[in-house]
Amino acid sequence: MNYRFQNLLGAPYRGGNIVFSDTTLISSIGNRISVTEVSESKSSALPFYSPTNISRLACSPDSSFIISIDSLNHCVFANLRLRVPLHHLNFKEAVHAVKFSPDGVLIAFGVGKLVQVWKSPGFKKEFSAFQLVKTFAGFDGAVRALDWSPDSQWLLAGSKDLTARLFCLKKLKRLKPFVGHRDVITGVFFHKNGDQVNGVYTVSKDGALFSWDIEFEVENNGVEFSKAKDEELSDPPSPGTPEIKGSSDVQKTKIVDRLSDEEGYLGKRNRAGEFQEIETQESKIGQQEKQNSFDDNIRCPLHKGTWVLRKKYFFMQPHAKLTACDYHAGLDIMVVGFSSGVFELYQMPDITLIHSFSISREKITTASFNKHGNWLALGCARLGQLLVWEWRSETYVFKQQGHYFDVNCMAYSPDSQILATGADDKKIKLWNVSSGFCFVTLSENGKENGHTNAVTALHFTPNNRCLLSASLDGTVRAWDLIRYRNFRTFTTPYDRQFVSLTSDPSGEVICAGSLDSFEIFVWRMKDSRLLDTLSGHEGPVHGLTFSPINAVLASSSWDKTVRLWDVFDGKGAVETFPHTHDVLTVVYRPDGKQLACSTLDGQIHFWDPVEGLLMYTIEGRRDIAGGRLMSDRRSAEKSTSGKCFTSLCYSVDGSYILAGGNSKYICMYDVADQVLLRRFQTSSNRSLDGVLDFLNSKRMTDAGPLDLIDDVDSDVEDGIDQQIKGKLGYDLPGAIGNHGRPVIRTKCLRIAPTGRSWAAATTEGVLIYSMDDSFLFDPNDLDIDVTPEAVETALSEGQHLRALVLGLRLNDDKIIKRCIFAVKPPDVSTVAASVPTRYLNRLMETLADLLDNAPHLEFVLVWCQELCKSHGHTIQQNYRNLLPSLRSLQKSMTRLHQDLAETCSSNEYLLRYLCANGTMK
Known part of the structure; x- marks a missing residue:
């Protein structure tokens, strides 16, 4: 009953941008967030989710927080390390860009045509955690790209109106926009040299890259100034500031008058009502003092120079649009991705081509560098593909691709380590359950090596060495799980479409049900020979299962019946269970x-297969x-x-x-x-x-x-x-x-x-x-004397058995593990023999977890051995209740055996080689 969501497989990438946090890759899966440890080959989904599909992600510089924004403009601010959501925020317009400032204090959002700067909530628990700091206007289209200056005081924004603008947080400055592009701005980046900004890069959708530099002029007294004084006028009124609540001319006049008084100079208006400055000695002195104090607080004086377009470069990709780009300031390199699936890497500022590759024929949705710039992440939403490329060595560090269509079928391996999935895209994927990674894709590589139509059923053989798959292409294929190849193909004299599949407990007989001919075909695994064709159903056979205790095959069909077949004696159907509606599936x-089966009217029927009687029905x-x-x-x-x-x-x-x-x-x-x-x-x-x-x-x-x-x-x-x-x-x-x-x-x-x-x-x-992965406290036989303090007291007094029993009654995982490791190796047999029978299940679960994670392998194996010796008879009598924990132990030991076998084998040959060299000397 204590099942909780753990992971989401099958679709590593569904759209939106991807971000790096050190060696962790963060992407969206529908309305959830996937966190992939690239170096450790582990992938997991965060337990919280958004109302709709996530479109934008942003990670804080210290990798503590993450922001996700969905298609309904709902923002979730979460603690990435603890994997819990902290705050929520709703925007009134679509958010196409979001980015943390380099110091992590501010967050910039591109909300429609506005740029909003909010204060990051941090770890504080507040009623209204988000605080709006600034709102910048001036664009005629949606804001598509954002970038911060190194000192977190300047903000660069690109818009759909073909322009880019520079904003300052300390004082409202209206600089001239960067104009010249002929398509939507895709990316804007500061060209940095340490903490100093040297220039700006703007990239548009038509494949144009513009490089902008700032020029300073020096007067005779050595003071820098800008030629264009009209650039230093105040910004136009923007939403979120108290000055623009009214829109009449009188209100605008009051605003300008108040601004003129704050700036410290006198003014008058011309005939058009525009404000003109009167240059008096007092106004010049007051303005100069305020400007000097303002300049002292800004490291990058971007407002004091003139921005000049230095270089234009066009990426020559015919019939392709630029769909993704990113820039790494430390290495001064830029990556651009196109709708044709081609991505190119350039060395800046000379714009020298380093690499040019094609990953597919579909458009690249997003591209992102990691912190050090050695890894490049690329995503293709239409293919569900996500990969990390190390550009220096030209190798793939990580590559995952989900199913193109929905998953139709799946199957667990007997040791529970592998999960196989099949879909309409004709592919079969094998997933490592513990890591969440797809390590093998079994697909068509020539007509003889894979399915050519949708995969409809999967089944593992009991020996865990073979995977069976059925498809609408009329074949059943057997896959070798060691070499990952198709070694056996089962066919019929006439083309059939298979929708169900099973094998007998020995794995020697294969059965598949058809969609069109309503027959069940039986093959021999050894030589792929068709042994028998079972006829009798009058509808598609959508359910097949063998009895685990005898050779009886149960089948369900849309003809409203469940039939039992004696496959080995060839007697045909030995029992028929009629229903009032179509039977959709059957299971033993x-x-x-x-025997349980479900029908089209939403009922589950339970049958006694021996007596042939209906036991009960669930509505x-x-x-x-x-x-x-x-x-x-x-x-x-x-x-x-x-x-x-x-x-x-x-x-x-x-x-x-x-x-x-x-x-x-x-x-x-x-x-x-x-x-x-x-x-x-x-x-x-x-x-x-x-x-x-x-x-x-x-x-x-x-x-x-x-x-x-x-x-x-x-x-x-x-x-x-x-x-x-x-x-x-x-x-x-x-x-x-x-x-x-x-x-x-x-x-x-x-x-x-x-x-x-x-x-x-x-x-x-x-x-x-x-x-x-349980974090819930679920105690057993808890009373006033069962406390963590009592466990500490028992351990300090050397009463290891009492401490272990108290830990098992508390059912706290950390306490149980501490009590296990507190027992000395010579005393393990005594303590294991004295553990009450009722706590065996919980103790074996803990040992299985220690085998997977603890480094003390020999000590844990001694515990398992002594526990089986002392309680072997009890385990044999209550095997049904202890079966899940026993299988967990078997799974952990099997995995360890495989790992140790390879290690020991390699060490054996290495020792032989060293000994042979020593003898030769």
Whole structure:
């Protein structure tokens, strides 16, 4: 029951920008944030999420905080190290750019046509944490790019109106905009030399790079001044300042008069009403004193010079737009990415081409340098591709790509270390569950080496050396998990489309159900020979499973029946279980004494396969109901049509069952009592259809909901979130007429053999729920004497058994581990033999965790050995209750055995080599 969200697999990158935090790569996955440790090859998703898909990210210079902004302009300010959200902020207009200042005190947002500077909340707990410091106006288009000066006093902004502007935080200065581009400004950067600004780079979408330098003139007395005095006028009124609340001419006159008094000079107005300065001796002295005090507080006197366009350079990429760029000031290099998939690296300021590569034929959505400038991260939203390239050695440090379409099927390996996923993109991906990385992609490499159509079913053989896959291309393929190649292909005399797959407990017989001929085909694994064809169903066979205790095959079909087959004796169907609606899936309980199937009316039926009797039925339509589609005419409460379970999965001990389908919910039921234990909501992303229970009537028009009307002139980046339908179009109800909004659903559910985690293939990706990383306090037999102080007292007195029992009763992970390591090696056998039976499960879970993370390998293995010796009979009697922890121990030991085997083997040959060299000498 204590399952919590742990990770999100299947789509490393969905759009928006990516940022670096030291060696950590931060990107968005839908409405969640993915954190990838590039050097350690680990990827995880932060537990919090935004209301809709995240479009912009920014990380503080000290890597303590992160800001995310979604498509609804909702901002989340979070602690990156603790992975918790701290503050929220809503903007009224779209935010296209956000950046922290170099000192981390301020945050600049490009909000529509304005540039807003907010004070960073930090670690303080305040009611109104965000404080607006400055608001700059002057643009006629949306602000697209931002950059800070090294002293955090100047802000450079680029806009959609083809101009870039320079703003000062200390005093309102109106400098002339940088003009000359003929397309939207994509990037603006300060050209820095330490803490001194030498110039400005502006990059536009048409592939133009302009280099701007500042010139200073010196009078006879040696004082620098600017030729253009009109550049030092006050900025025009901007939103957020008290001076612009009114817009009449009288109010404007008062504002100018008050400004003139503050500046310390007298003035008058001409016939046009414009203010003219009267140069008196007193006004000159007062203005000079104030200017000197202002200049003393600014390290970079960018307001005292004249900006001149020094160089124009055009990236010659025919029929391609510049879509991404970034600049590293320390190394003075710039990267530009194009819509053709080409990216180029240039050495500045000479604009010398260093590298030019192509990663795909789709446009590069984002590009970013890390802090040291040796790594370059590139993202392609349409392909779901994210990679990190080390440009000096020209090698890939990190490369991940998710499935192009939704995941159709998945399977856990017997040791729970690998999760295999298959999708409509004809690819099979193998994921390391602990690290969250995809380490192998099994795809078409020639017609003989991969599937040529959608992958619909996956199954691991019991020996953990082979993966079976079924596809709509009419083949079932066997993949070698050591060499990662297709070594066996199972076909039929006529072309068939397979949608279900299973094997017998020995892995020697393979069975697959067809979509078009309604038959079940049986092959022999050894020589790929077709042994039998089972006929009898009158609809597509969408469910196949072998009994774990005998050679009985159960199949479910849309013909409203579940059939049992004796495969080895060739007797055909030996039992038929009729239903009133189409049967969508079928699954055996791990002990083989119960069979569960789901039907189209939202019910789960439990059968006794031996007696052939219906044991009980769970009515799940109301439990799974929820979420209203944009095209629904009825409310979410009354709209229960189409709500059904398409995937079922028993727990390891068979006490509960997970059910998911055409809904945003995954239900967990108690099998014995037929009651709902818990509902998991797979997603709260409003960018998906079917998430909200109530729709906003203000967005309803005569032409239908505004969200379903295509906007041709929209600036939304092209990504794979527009993909709503693959080659399994029949399995995507609600997609027709949806105009690009994916519908939330669960296509497949699988529980790990250890029972510690389970995975769900949803529209957003593969969700992993686990109970291993537990931070909850769940004590056992807690009374007034069971306290951490009592544990400390027992340890100081040398009572290790009492301290361990108290730690197990407290159920605190840190205390239990400390008590284990406090026991001396000669006393391990005595303490292990005296541990009460009721705490064996919790103790074995802790030992499994120590095998994965603790460096004291031999000591932990001694604990495991003594525990099995002392409590072997008890473990054998209660194996069903202890099975999850036993499988966790087996998983950890298997992984350690594989790692140590390679290490020992390499050391053995090395010693032989050294000994041979010593003998020769």
